């Protein structure tokens with residue numbers, strides 16, 4: 201390991217200061233050092249979207265991000281968008297409409313969908329499909345995921 | 357997957373970058389978005405002990421219709437409506453690079469200089485060790501075209517062909533100063549396939565510039581890939597032209613995803629300038645380009661198929677440019 205350096209950032213709304221070596225990948229920092237295991241490791245190579253987190257509000261693959269390059273930025277993980285009790289509207293829609301089966305891809309989809317709905321509160325089905333085209337799901341066949349995001353955009 | 361240790365440097369100007377490039381000459385890689393380099397590092401492909409991150413280098417930022425900084429994220433360029441309107445071929449190419457999540461981080465500079473791909477190369481260390489390493493990393497032979505001199509890995513960037521047909525120029529800074537090169541001349545067709553560009557050691561892309569005339573061009577980009585998301589190009593064809601009535605006064609076709617380097621086919625398309633762009637003329641040039649390209653069997657789709665499709669895509673791209681219809 202090369203010499204760790206201090207990394208300062210904001211994580212789920214809280215300031216964070218940790219000592220991290222230069223080669224540490226953000227996903228490994230989150231899961232292995234900070235125990236935030238909601239962010240999943242699928243492929244570790246950019247080809248599944250399971251590791252999606254928000255960096256300054258923008259969905260980003262944490263498996264292809266060096267931790268030190270997000271110094272000073274605001275990182276939001278699935279833990280940060282889940283209320284203390286219950287679920288957020290996108291998560292609720294996923295549960296109610298059967299958009300989650302094994303659930304492994306779900307945190308990634310929820311992060312991507314949340315960011316889409318902030319940018320386009322009433323997206324078309326095509327806009328939704330484009331937005332989540334970097335998230336793979338091996339269970340649902342996607343239709344129910346698109347249904348759930350559409351439902352979440354319409355409100356309760 | 358943890359990465360092997362390296363030193364990470366974060367210069368904030370081109371001058372500081374050049375100082376680092378001189379100091380660590382031969383033992384560093386530039387790191388832009390990292391969406392190409394980091395997967396390769398995870399697979400232990402050609403690791404270097406120093407990474408120079410371009411993230412903070414001021415001169416590499418910003419984008420307008422005239423100039424795109426090398427560190428411009430593809431996802432940001434995709435949201436620049438004026439830019440997309442000006443250059444339809446780039447708009448079409450951008451939308452098809454990887455996925456929106458990769459584009460959020462991937463940059464224009466990284467896209468022009470991404471590592472070439474081959475299914476004997478883009479594999480884990482264990483996999484490559486089992487078969488025996490190849491010329492491009494740790495070994496001395498090629499598994500695709502059996503010999504020991506040249507690597508045939510495929511250039512799989514989507515933007516290069518689109519930039520080529522728009523006469524874009526690369527602004528390059530190196531330890532010995534700055535220069536401008538047409539994007540078309542950046543790539544080395546005669547090299548060993550491992551040194552694939554005309555960048556000297558330490559040279560850096562600062563920005564891509566567009567001549568005013570590029571905005572007068574109609575243009576199109578067509579990509580062949582297995583899935584409509586994620587996949588690298590198995591073939592990418594860009595075409596552009598300026599018309600006087602039905603007659604092109606300027607015309608260009610370029611392709612990537614086929615060979616070690618992307619290229620523009622000026623010698624084969626010259627006959628199309630100065631006379632009406634008929635179906636027969638288009639077909640003739642498409643057939644000649646198909647005959648000229650040499651894909652090898654190192655990506656997902658068979659080389660014969662990619663070669664045939666190169667002809668089909670050239671025909672479609674030129675027809676679209678003639679009709680002036682967007683995708």
Ligand SMILES: Cc1cc2nc3c(=O)[nH]c(=O)nc-3n(C[C@H](O)[C@H](O)[C@H](O)COP(=O)(O)OP(=O)(O)OC[C@H]3O[C@@H](n4cnc5c(N)ncnc54)[C@H](O)[C@@H]3O)c2cc1C
Nearest residue numbers: 246388389390391392393454462463465466467513514561
């Ligand atoms: C799942 C997946 C799918 C992909 N699909 C596609 C695809 O369909 N089409 C496609 O084109 N690409 C694809 N890519 C590759 C890559 O994401 C893009 O090409 C991206 O634009 C690379 O940019 P980057 O900034 O991440 O490059 P980096 O990984 O940072 O750099 C790539 C290379 O370029 C060099 N470099 C970067 N910037 C400069 C500079 N300014 N001057 C000199 N050298 C420089 C680096 O040293 C490195 O060798 C894919 C990647 C993944 C993970």
Ligand code: SF4
Nearest residue numbers: 474490498499507508
């Ligand atoms: S083309 Fe040959 S040398 Fe190049 S990466 Fe593939 S196997 Fe290796």
Ligand code: FES
Nearest residue numbers: 242243244249263
């Ligand atoms: S784990 Fe990051 S994209 Fe698969």
Ligand code: FES
Nearest residue numbers: 301302337338339
């Ligand atoms: S629910 Fe199993 S992968 Fe999507």
